[in-house]
Amino acid sequence: MDTLRERKKQRTREALLRVAIELFTTRGYEQTTVDDIADAVGVSQRTFFRYFAGKEDAALALDAMTVSNFVDSVRARPPHEPPLEALRQAVLQGWDTLHEVVESVVPVERFLGMYRVIESTPVLLAAHLRRSAEVEEVLTRVLAEREGLDAATDPRPRLLVAVFSGVMRVTERQWSTDGEFSLEAMRALTVSHLELLGPALTGTWVPYTKT
Amino acid sequence: MDTLRERKKQRTREALLRVAIELFTTRGYEQTTVDDIADAVGVSQRTFFRYFAGKEDAALALDAMTVSNFVDSVRARPPHEPPLEALRQAVLQGWDTLHEVVESVVPVERFLGMYRVIESTPVLLAAHLRRSAEVEEVLTRVLAEREGLDAATDPRPRLLVAVFSGVMRVTERQWSTDGEFSLEAMRALTVSHLELLGPALTGTWVPYTKT
DNA sequence: GAGGCTAGTGACAGCCGCTGACAATTGACA
DNA sequence: TGTCAATTGTCAGCGGCTGTCACTAGCCTC
Numbered sequence: 338m339d340t341l342r343e344r345k346k347q348r349t350r351e352a353l354l355r356v357a358i359e360l361f362t363t364r365g366y367e368q369t370t371v372d373d374i375a376d377a378v379g380v381s382q383r384t385f386f387r388y389f390a391g392k393e394d395a396a397l398a399l400d401a402m403t404v405s406n407f408v409d410s411v412r413a414r415p416p417h418e419p420p421l422e423a424l425r426q427a428v429l430q431g432w433d434t435l436h437e438v439v440e441s442v443v444p445v446e447r448f449l450g451m452y453r454v455i456e457s458t459p460v461l462l463a464a465h466l467r468r469s470a471e472v473e474e475v476l477t478r479v480l481a482e483r484e485g486l487d488a489a490t491d492p493r494p495r496l497l498v499a500v501f502s503g504v505m506r507v508t509e510r511q512w513s514t515d516g517e518f519s520l521e522a523m524r525a526l527t528v529s530h531l532e533l534l535g536p537a538l539t540g541t542w543v544p545y546t547k548t
Numbered sequence: 549m550d551t552l553r554e555r556k557k558q559r560t561r562e563a564l565l566r567v568a569i570e571l572f573t574t575r576g577y578e579q580t581t582v583d584d585i586a587d588a589v590g591v592s593q594r595t596f597f598r599y600f601a602g603k604e605d606a607a608l609a610l611d612a613m614t615v616s617n618f619v620d621s622v623r624a625r626p627p628h629e630p631p632l633e634a635l636r637q638a639v640l641q642g643w644d645t646l647h648e649v650v651e652s653v654v655p656v657e658r659f660l661g662m663y664r665v666i667e668s669t670p671v672l673l674a675a676h677l678r679r680s681a682e683v684e685e686v687l688t689r690v691l692a693e694r695e696g697l698d699a700a701t702d703p704r705p706r707l708l709v710a711v712f713s714g715v716m717r718v719t720e721r722q723w724s725t726d727g728e729f730s731l732e733a734m735r736a737l738t739v740s741h742l743e744l745l746g747p748a749l750t751g752t753w754v755p756y757t758k759t
Numbered sequence: 760g761a762g763g764c765t766a767g768t769g770a771c772a773g774c775c776g777c778t779g780a781c782a783a784t785t786g787a788c789a
Numbered sequence: 790t791g792t793c794a795a796t797t798g799t800c801a802g803c804g805g806c807t808g809t810c811a812c813t814a815g816c817c818t819c
Binding site: 419420421422459462463464466467470484486492493494495496497499500502503504506507511529530533534536537538540541542 | 630631632633670673674675677678681695697703704705706707708710711713714715717718722740741744745747748749751752753
Binding site for chain 1: 766767768769770771
């Protein structure tokens, strides 16, 4: 980890990632070529592809960090918590610790900026959604194990995770299109949407007034 | 619609689609180039791209047909039905009428085959999920209008649709990985998963026994 | 400290998806 | 039948991505 070689590698990777995010957020994803990134770092295109599986991979790298942080939080939740509450707490915890997770690479604002890029770039959004589906798979297994159930035969963990993820997707989307683009706004939206989950599922809807 | 030109165009399009599906399901999506498809039809690559926005577009064309059939069904549901029930009935109705919708292009088996291809090809799955997100948007508006709510300020229609879509995603996935690959199996899974939605959301889970 | 060993890089060639531009063809319609 | 418009083919080119191979630079041993 501390040999010169390793440090050089890590520096190259971070340089590539930083430049990529910079260009994606300023110029746009489609308007940025891999060559642009590689040239800006002073490295060959081939090298870029040795560090990232593709252009998408670089664009989603930050998000991947926060996601794995979230999954860790879920695993660390006390076992007596009901599953849905464990997910809820883990997400909120994720927002609170986002700073420490992301700041080692870029300032948090850049992360927020990338979110807008992802949400507004069809091919990136698609890749993001597919990754989310993979995360759902992982969460399903975690919850099943927590509760001593068999994820292969019992659909309930999978269903709960799917519902939860659906709510979070709605939250992400509204957040990224709203004017308010802060972590506090994200927290508030998360809480409010999860509270509305019950009422939204009732047979018929009573008139709604914003609280 | 019945001029010679139009008929020729439609025939070309259907030929391209049929050949594409044939190759995708037998050889695999990634292993099939656009040139393969165009050559097999006896048409230039450029022409393929005049009929389909891309390779993905051809692979998802069948699915798009069934989806729009489903959306139509939702719109046609009687207004007194609670929203979730309307979605439920529309989906089941969708499976029942799938034959008529798809058979004009390829036999139903091919459609089922394409589903496996989509589910097992990362880039296709990603595109499929993104399209599903767009469908959610449409459904949200339909439900909001049905209930006389404003989709822009009231999150409940959006949340309900997200939850419903989450359940359907789980259903699709399990169906495509199960051995049972029939419409009846899909119907049964749909019904059972929607019934389990309530129990899956309860605070704690009681032991589960398969019915 | 010189040697060989290996991980990391650059340079090159090439495939595939996709697009723009223009010329050639083929159906429509007077 | 001749004119016009729609459809197609050809060609050139870009960008993402991969395989190959030679080269460089850090590592490790004697």
